[in-house]
Amino acid sequence: xxxxxxxxxxxxxxxxxxxxxxxxxxxxxxxxxxxxxxxxxxxxxxxxxxxxxxxxxxxxxxxxxxxxxxxxxxxxxxxxxxxxxxxxxxxxxxxxxxxxxxxxxxxxxxxxxxxxxxxxxxxxxxxxxxxxxxxxxxxxxxxxxxxxxxxxxxxxxxxxxxxxxxxxxxxxxxxxxxxxxxxxxxxxxxxxxxxxxxxxxxxxxxxxxxxxxxxxxxxxxxxxxxxxxxxxxxxxxxxxxxxxxxxxxxxxxxxxxxxxxxxxxxxxxxxxxxxxxxxxxxxxxxxxxxxxxxxxxxxxxxxxxxxxxxxxxxxxxxxxxxxxxxxxxxxxxxxxxxxxxxxxxxxxxxxxxxxxxxxxxxxxxxxxxxxxxxxxxxxx
Ligand SMILES: Cc1cc2nc3c(=O)[nH]c(=O)nc-3n(C[C@H](O)[C@H](O)[C@H](O)COP(=O)(O)OP(=O)(O)OC[C@H]3O[C@@H](n4cnc5c(N)ncnc54)[C@H](O)[C@@H]3O)c2cc1C
Numbered sequence: 001x002x003x004x005x006x007x008x009x010x011x012x013x014x015x016x017x018x019x020x021x022x023x024x025x026x027x028x029x030x031x032x033x034x035x036x037x038x039x040x041x042x043x044x045x046x047x048x049x050x051x052x053x054x055x056x057x058x059x060x061x062x063x064x065x066x067x068x069x070x071x072x073x074x075x076x077x078x079x080x081x082x083x084x085x086x087x088x089x090x091x092x093x094x095x096x097x098x099x100x101x102x103x104x105x106x107x108x109x110x111x112x113x114x115x116x117x118x119x120x121x122x123x124x125x126x127x128x129x130x131x132x133x134x135x136x137x138x139x140x141x142x143x144x145x146x147x148x149x150x151x152x153x154x155x156x157x158x159x160x161x162x163x164x165x166x167x168x169x170x171x172x173x174x175x176x177x178x179x180x181x182x183x184x185x186x187x188x189x190x191x192x193x194x195x196x197x198x199x200x201x202x203x204x205x206x207x208x209x210x211x212x213x214x215x216x217x218x219x220x221x222x223x224x225x226x227x228x229x230x231x232x233x234x235x236x237x238x239x240x241x242x243x244x245x246x247x248x249x250x251x252x253x254x255x256x257x258x259x260x261x262x263x264x265x266x267x268x269x270x271x272x273x274x275x276x277x278x279x280x281x282x283x284x285x286x287x288x289x290x291x292x293x294x295x296x297x298x299x300x301x302x303x304x305x306x307x308x309x310x311x312x313x314x315x316x317x318x319x320x321x322x323x324x325x326x327x328x329x330x331x332x333x334x335x336x337x338x339x340x341x342x343x344x345x346x347x348x349x350x351x352x353x354x355x356x357x358x359x360x361x362x363x364x365x366x367x368x369x370x371x372x373x374x375x376x377x378x379x380x
Pocket of ligand 1: 125128129130204362366367
């Protein structure tokens with residue numbers, strides 16, 4: 001398989017790097033230090049049209065699929081992993097709408113999301129546990145021309161921000177059918193009964209706020225159901241699988257940022273008159289890191305190619321997410337170690353990377369859940 005970027009992808013990467021190495025790099029640190037959502041920077045990013053990268057041009061997208069989306073996540077994360085979070089959490093609801101929504105729903109919600117009129121959030125995880133998505137409790141009861149949704153979600157990223165326009169929620173429509181009784185709905189912000197909780201301070205994704213959401217008899221038209229009633233589980237599993245590629249790509253960008261920082265610090269630091277990179281004890285872990293980063297890139301790109309084809313991709317996606325995010329954590333730790341005591345101080349960018357990498361091993365399915373998916377191959 002040819003893994004080089006094609007012409008469109010090269011152009012995409014160039015455009016993204018202009019934003020990431022320009023405005024984003026210049027302005028993001030104070031927001032990250034304050035754990036604050038950078039509203040104006042996100043607006044600037046939305047105006048550039050990158051939110052639609054993966055989706056069909058018919059709905060205003062760039063038509064570059066999951067391969068393109070992975071480039072966006074990686075490039076943003078190389079400057080600020082939390083900014084990639086805003087992108088990838090917006091992508092999950094866009095993906096479920098794009099893959100399963102009717103033409104009407106796509107025109108109503110995907111088009112403005114591709115244009116960047118507002119951002120979206122994905123409501124899957126509930127307080128009772130996110131690893132078992134089939135145990136969702138939020139209820140959606142049919143009533144005339146509407147569904148009435150009641151329940152709560154946790155950690156919904158993007159949902160507490162001033163730019164938030166819609167959430168997609170997975171809820172139980174047919175309890176007697178168990179896991180086959182789940183369906184997905186679009187709920188616009190401002191629908192009576194839609195309440196947003198507070199954002200907590202996190203060790204990673206500091207600029208992206210992740211909040212509790214409460215739906216208290218929230219009424220939406222039947223037309224807001226995405227795809228078929230009862231297809232919710234299938235939709236979440238596919239959407240999460242694609243999200244895993246983007247989380248892996250965020251890990252890849254983060255690991256590259258860690259290497260960038262280690263290289264620039266290590267190039268000028270001398271101890272006892274000797275440049276620290278002359279010590280093999282320090283460079284061997286970095287050599288291993290570079291090798292694993294290369295492997296992460298190949299795995300992510302391969303998983304993205306599969307997701308854009310008609311072939312199965314869940315196994316490769318879980319492997320790519322597991323490997324790239326565990327690698328990101330490892331490389332962040334090594335890069336911090338290269339900085340010695342300075343790595344412990346917040347004014348050094350490297351100090352934030354272990355926390356930023358750590359959350360990637362939890363969301364969109366923890367490392368244990370990826371190992372469960374991969375381990376199923378043993379009994380296949
Ligand atoms: C920063 C951040 C942002 C997030 N954003 C979103 C979002 O936008 N939308 C959304 O819906 N969710 C979001 N999440 C939620 C995330 O997907 C869940 O945290 C994750 O799926 C784990 O669920 P949980 O936290 O309930 O842990 P639990 O499911 O309670 O798991 C606890 C521990 O038990 C382990 N475990 C559970 N079952 C098994 C098993 N069968 N075998 C082995 N180990 C197991 C897990 O790996 C974990 O270590 C976000 C989370 C974070 C941290």
